[in-house]
Amino acid sequence: MDVAELNFAHCKTYLVTDGREALLVDPVRERLPTYEARLAEGGLRLVGVVETHTHADHLMIGRAGKARLGAPVFMHRASPSPLVDVHVDEGDRIAVGSGALSVLHTPGHTPDSISLVGEGFVLTGDTLLIGGSGRTDFAGGDPGAQYDAITQKLFALPDETVVYPGHDYRGRTSSTIGEEKRTNQRLAGVDRKAYIERMNNLGLPVPERIQEVLQVNQSGCEAEEVPFPPLADLGAVLQRSPQEVAALLRSDPPPLVVDVREPEEFVGELGHVEGALLVPMDALVGRLPRLAEWVDRPVVVVCRAGARSRSAAALLARAGFRHVYNLEGGMVAWQAAGLPVQH
Ligand SMILES: [Fe+2]
Structure with missing residues (x-):
């Protein structure tokens, strides 16, 4: 070798x-x-x-x-x-x-x-x-x-x-x-x-290109396909653990779950949350008008590991959605927590 x-x-x-x-x-x-x-x-x-x-x-x-x-x-x-x-x-x-x-x-x-x-x-x-x-x-x-x-x-x-x-x-x-x-x-x-x-005290500068490079690498989408949000918007996204999201889903009325993965992931090994709406990351902006009725209602965004969905949650917040949460750790964490999935 x-x-x-x-x-x-x-x-x-x-x-x-x-x-x-x-x-x-x-x-x-x-x-x-x-x-x-x-x-x-x-x-x-x-x-x-x-x-x-x-x-x-x-x-x-x-x-x-x-x-x-x-x-x-x-x-x-x-x-x-x-x-x-x-x-x-x-x-x-x-x-x-x-x-x-x-x-x-x-x-x-x-x-x-x-x-x-x-x-x-x-x-x-x-x-x-x-x-x-x-x-x-x-x-x-x-x-x-x-x-x-x-x-x-x-x-x-x-x-x-x-x-x-x-x-x-x-x-x-x-x-x-x-x-x-x-x-x-x-x-x-x-x-x-x-x-x-x-x-925790290295005090290194944040690389200039980090947000355009990292979000592209995390999502598999190109910067010309998705208007990736700036770092400050990502930092403002509200994170919810799998257990917290499960509790939200039991509340009345439950939130809309938007899954931004690719169709093959949605039905793949990790499965998806029951009732989730599949809107792949690169289709999200185009689908915003159809999600308009959820602007004032809670929305939980989900992906594989919680990175793509963080970008998507920031995009929704910027588009005026008022109660957007990110499933922290994505479906990997959801499955690890033993919560139910559909395939
Ligand atoms: Fe690295």
Whole structure:
């Protein structure tokens, strides 16, 4: 099994090959032609695209790129995008050639962050970086979860395991688990409480493009298809837990449940809430006139993981809907809470 970094930039994309088969990890949309050339040059067959998490700093391949590459997309179960073909979780294996990458769920940077363990190496995404770790101050970030994932899962790998991070800002390409245990300034000799304190006070600026990039990556829709709301509107969305939404549904009159996923997700593995109205994200704005009777009544917006629906809830609020709630954690959380679904 072989690992090559393809971008030679701060933001890293890896090609993992075994024999004639390849996995592309964290591809950047505008570099797609380079990846295709590399695959053709090596006579390689792409057997999968793996995203270590929902990225906020670059556009993921999107619907068109996915069609061009013609390989299934693998992401963690908590990933919001409708473009994922195979949802993976802790312990799952992603085959390539005669080998496989094993999945570790390493949340903290995002809820859907995974690390991929191969023969003698680990792709750590934005969880463990060389001498650092991925920021945990975006929506869904959790420094405590990140500390646990790094210290209990990644640091449990053999010391000689080579670490390939999702980013490096100083031109470094790899490290090892042993080296990071000893020298990583954020982690070496730092306890959980101190780590959380430190991560909550990094004071990093919010990237300028975050809202146009992140919402595109979360929704699988393009910015020209959906007028994505600004960050301030997203922050104002009222979140409701699955239990709270279940209670609202028992009230009289119950709220309207708007499910903004794709039709195949609506009837897929996670099912949907009884009575939910399916309005896919890219059709929402066009359907607003038909939802007008709900302007003064409660509306709960639902999707897979709660990200697309947050954008949709903000759009509804901006359009004048006065009582809009987001199902926090989406159908993944609803199902985990053991609440009833229909298929
Ligand atoms: Fe990231």
